[in-house]
Amino acid sequence: MRDLLQELIDFGLRNNADYVEIRVQEKVSTRIIARDGILERVVFTNIRGASVRVLSNGAWGFATTNTINKDILIDAIKNAISMARGASLITRRKVKLAEVEPKEDKVRAEITLDPTNVPSEEKVEYVMEVNKLLLNFDPRIKSAQSYYSDEKIIQTYANSDGAFIEEEKIYVYFGSDATAIEGNIRASARESFGSTKGYAIINENLPENFVKILGERLQKQLKAKTPKGGAFPAIIGPRVIGLFTHEAFGHLSEADLAFTGAVTIQKIGQKVASDIVTIIDDGTLPNGFGTFKYDDEGVPTQKTIVVKNGILVSFLYNREMAAAFEAIIKQRMPTLLEVFNVKPTGNARAENYRFPPIIRMRNTYIAPGEHNIDELFEDIKFGYYLVAPLGGQANLDGTFQGGIQEAYEIVNGEVGEPVRNVSFSGNTLETLMKIEAIGKDFDIRAGTCGKGQSAYVGIGGPHVRVKELILGGGG
Amino acid sequence: MGHEYLDLLKWAVNEALKLGADEAEVFFSHMRGYIVNIEAGDVKNPTFLDESGVGIRVIKDKKLGYASINVLERDSILAAIKRALAMARASKENPKWVSLPEAEKYPTISGVYDKRIEKATASTALDVAKRMVTSVFDTDKRAIPAWGGTIIGVEESVIVNSHGVEGVKKGTFCGANLGVIARDGTVTTPIHTEFSMSRGLYINPEDVGKNATKNAIQSLQVTKIETGNYPVIFSPNASFMLFLFTLIRALEADFVQMKRSPYAGKIGETVMDEKLTIIDDGTLPGGIGSDPFDDEGVPSQRKVLVDKGVLREFLYDNYTARIDNRKSTGNGIRYSWMATQPKYELTPTISPTNFIIEGGDSSFDEMISEMKNGVYVLEVQGAHSSNPETGEVSVVATPAWRIENGEIKGLIPGLMLSMNIYDALKRIDLVSHEQKVVYNTILPWIQISEIRLVSK
Known part of the structure; x- marks a missing residue:
């Protein structure tokens, strides 16, 4: 051969x-x-x-x-x-x-x-x-x-x-x-x-x-009862925060979509999330559904830090987009090269031999923080706890929507009654800014992502508390 | 070619019977074509695709086994037949199984094959893509063709089964789609999608680029709306996404037989507004989903699913039809979303051919000009998390424009729309006479009253 x-x-x-x-x-x-x-x-x-x-x-x-x-x-x-x-x-x-x-x-x-x-x-x-x-x-x-x-x-x-x-x-x-x-x-x-x-x-x-x-x-x-619509404090469990991290933020960090004009293009080296948020796209996670050793351009996979303590420090690249961003940043804002990665990250993947490789995520998650899960709930008088997602979608302008199949009320710091037909939406970067506490826990699941081709990915993270999340539902 | 494979398939069916199958079906598909992508304002990745293979279905003692392979040597096909039989042995008896389809005459469908596409080269596809991109920049400098592409191709299928079914079909297709965003200062609009698709070389790339751009530019103007209930006009694009995950599923016989469809047991009843008539027509001349027969060899047909609001018929494949002791409606399709998998690799499932909602007596212009205070939804985001059983839909309507006293007031960013779609279909205000081809659907603009909109 x-x-x-x-x-x-x-x-x-x-x-x-x-x-x-x-x-x-x-x-x-x-x-x-x-x-x-x-x-x-x-x-x-x-x-x-x-x-x-x-x-x-x-x-x-x-x-x-x-x-x-x-x-x-x-x-x-x-x-x-x-x-x-x-x-x-x-x-x-x-x-x-x-x-x-x-x-x-x-x-x-x-x-x-x-x-x-x-x-x-x-x-x-x-x-x-x-x-x-x-x-x-x-x-x-x-x-x-x-x-x-x-x-x-x-x-x-x-x-x-x-x-x-x-x-x-x-x-x-x-x-x-x-x-x-x-x-x-x-x-x-x-x-x-x-x-x-x-x-x-x-x-x-x-x-x-x-x-x-x-x-x-x-x-x-x-x-279950139907939820009230509106903005509420929320605890987002690993599977739902995983969906959010992937759909709402992850796609915007793909260099081809940033290059196309996603809102992240204006945020290189800038603050996109609250200080406690670190977002990782990891091709090395043991047993992860998005784990492999080499991408479809022969580039070794890696653990790529995309957001570090709230700052956008890298996009996800193939070889072409890495070269394109290096050239643009060198020319227009060379000092950013010290804080912003423009080297290939091993994200070029093809569904199979019938497709050319394009930039895809691997296992994408928010890094665990320092709180016990109980602490996250403590001072919430009324809010929602989102446990299991249905699916979600985001737009280049930074709006996202996610559907939830398992959710509960939070009443006086305790998990309360189940609610059904919940969905959440909003502006990705505004929501990332509202993350006020992150749990120590971590769970990641298998998923399939569609971007003209399908790719196996890992979706997960820790429990996360958001000051305010826009919830719909109730029909 | 096609016919040269008929003999190979007949041989394969015979081999399967010789090896002990009670029934056997062998399906061959070949796809050849060009794809050109559009990415970040540029033409990208011209692709030549040439893929063929066979899918085998065998039945032994009511146990079904499937295998597919894309090496077309007799040895390999024989190995796949043995694999299919091994799968059948590993399977469990399906007490509902009756039999594969019987031989029938196939209709002749016009307008599904264009010789020019068979002869087309990469430059045809590159030209279509380039013209789309150029028309965006020519229309407005603030617009960016964010993604999209064009595809031109020929697809041929051959089917043979042990009940005498023998069919060869060949069709061409051509499609162009484009997502455009507009940027002005710090305002970035959501994506505005347009497309044009045809079975011949009859698409207009300039219109695709121009229309998507005009809509994106309109969305640079931003406005708000109070949370509340409003009349909403749904574009064919928006309706397509909503129906794909709800209404269409609810009309498929397997979903009905699982008693998951809200329409189960309601044939003959009024289930939606009388302004709605829904037809599935696999024989429509030039239709995107038209073919002489479906992917298990059943003749295509036209059937009225909903007649002025009254439920008349469901979509059946051979398996579900036999369970209900009737004939298939010719909707056994080897279907993959956006055709990303070749047919031979798939097994038949129920899918519409051309899913048509008949035009009404209003017009799009009339809908806009007569709207006092409402919203026009161009596209929706998140429709795939809808619940086809209950009809609960909660999506971001984006792009969505506010309409006040007949005038477009601008984009409402991040507008959430929630409804029970099966209830909403009982509250139709207006249906336009204009219809649009959206993939394998043909849909009008539809105005529905009292839709719950949640704004930031």
């Missing part, structure tokens, strides 16, 4: 490419879905493919195919070069790449049990057991879906700078959703987990424990 890739790279360099990179991938996966006690789908997938990306005259060209042979790949390189040259005639900005030391490595996934060695029957049993336990948990639970998936990906990466990396990645994910009905009240909830540690994550999550979390969430929702 290495000889073939080198031959292809040399061909590209001889034919007007200034940079060539090739990714060859093989993926094996199993997906299982059960609904209302019936096993509906057991799906096995085995696919492979390759892509070539070239830089010619300052523009990218990218071609992908699932036929891996020399002639087809030579055609793909020709095609990519011709597209790059076509693009170079109309692009306004010439692409330059930040220098990185080319790596040679072979990385095996650090796992305790390879899911591809676990019999499908065993996976089916797990899915069916959770599904049946859910339906039997409470007679008011009328419907339940359970889904399992695993993926094993082996990628060979080579580029014309001399990088040659083979990396294996293994993902295991499980989730369920269920509906409960009592009279006119309908409640629905979902729960999931995932890891890069292998099938061990399934063995660690006993069906009865998983079902209890989801079942009790539904029971609480059935008796």
Whole structure:
């Protein structure tokens, strides 16, 4: 394989490419879905493919195919070069790449049990057991879906700078959703987990424990009241603050979106959060769903501090955006280079060989603080405690929205009655400024992020107290 | 090509039967095309994509197994068939399973294939992207084309099953989309999205750029509104996002059979305002979701789902249809959001073909000019956290403009909108006669009364 890739790279360099990179991938996966006690789908997938990306005259060209042979790949390189040259005639900005030391490595996934060695029957049993336990948990639970998936990906990466990396990645994910009905009240909830540690994550999550979390969430929702709309003090639990950190802030810290005009472009080296807030995007977190060793440009991953004690100190970069920001900052505000990172951070990721790498988050979180969780609640007379999210979305102008599936009132410093159909929204930077205390605790979960392509990420953090959060809901 | 794969697929179905399957289905898909992205005001990443593979479904003793593979040698396909059978063995009996679809005649659909796209090169896609970007800067210097792109491609599918189903379909598509923000001083607007999509080379990139820019520039003017209940006009873009996660799901038979849909058991009842008629039409000439047959070989058809507010029909695939002892409506689609996964890798699930809300007797201009005090919602954010079972929706309406005495007063930043969408659909004030193609939907502008808006 290495000889073939080198031959292809040399061909590209001889034919007007200034940079060539090739990714060859093989993926094996199993997906299982059960609904209302019936096993509906057991799906096995085995696919492979390759892509070539070239830089010619300052523009990218990218071609992908699932036929891996020399002639087809030579055609793909020709095609990519011709597209790059076509693009170079109309692009306004010439692409330059930040220098990185080319790596040679072979990385095996650090796992305790390879899911591809676990019999499908065993996976089916797990899915069916959770599904049946859910339906039997409470007679008011009328419907339940359970889904399992695993993926094993082996990628060979080579580029014309001399990088040659083979990396294996293994993902295991499980989730369920269920509906409960009592009279006119309908409640629905979902729960999931995932890891890069292998099938061990399934063995660690006993069906009865998983079902209890989801079942009790539904029971609480059935008796929950609707919240008052307006601004209230709030304690945001790890999973909701994780969603907020990822959706509301994380995307704004992606260098391509900042470059496009996200509000963060005006905040380089400036205060964007209260002094106690440090935000990290970490590709090294053990077992994290967004953990890997090299990104899809062959750059080693790292633990990137994006906000340090309230100050914006780095964006998340690929090689192109790192070079672009270095040039801009050198020219316009060189003193900022002392406080603001412009080196590649290893955030270039592609969903699979069919996509060019773009800037994506990894495991993104607010660093834990110094308070016990109880202390955070202490002097809140009335507020809300947000525990489990549904989903969220943010805009480049800094507005965000998040939906919540499990939340409680806080009354005189104590967790009170459950509330349902809560959502929260606001301006990201204003909200980050209102964080007044951070817990010592830490929890992070598996998630999937969409940005034209999907990526596995980790979402979490500690408990956080916000002076004021705008809550909607009640319908 | 297509037909050259028919023999391979027939062979594969036979092999599956020989290896012990009671029923077998083999689906082939091939996608070839060009994608060009727009990022930060520039044309980016011209991409050539060429991907093909097969998806196999086998049934043995009412146990189903699936496998897909993208190496099209006979040895590899045989290995995938064995994998599918192993998956079936690992599976559990599905007592609801009846059978795969039977052979039927397929309609001829016009306007879904354009030879010019088959012959197009990267320069066609680059040109469309460049024209979109240029039209933004030409329209207003304060506007930035933040993201978007264009795609042109040919997709071909072939299906064979052991009940005699044999089908070949080929279609072309072309799409352009663009998100524009405007900046003036310290004011940054939210993203304003526009798109144009077609089965032929019939898109207008200049209009996409110009319209998105005009809206973004309008949003530089900022205003406020008091928290309260207002009449709201929803653009087709906003309705699409809201319906995708609620109304459309509620009309899908699997959701109905799980008793999660609020419309379960309500066929023949009035479930929404009589101004609303909803149709799913897989045969619509030139429709984005039109095809002679769905992805399990059932002929496409036109069906009225809601007739003047009265619920008439749900969307069925073969599996859910057999459970209700009826025929599929041709909505078994191998669907992925934004088509980021090739069809062969997916299993059929229920999805609309062309989801159409019929136009009404108002017009967009009339809606604006006759509004005393209300809001026009162009797009919504956070619709995917809506609850399709209860209809609870809580989103940020952004961009959203305040309308006072028939005039646009400006953008209301961070406006929260909450409603029960199934109740709201009973309170329709006006439906425009103009409709817009938004992905595989065709939607009018809709005005709904008494929508709860929470402002900062």
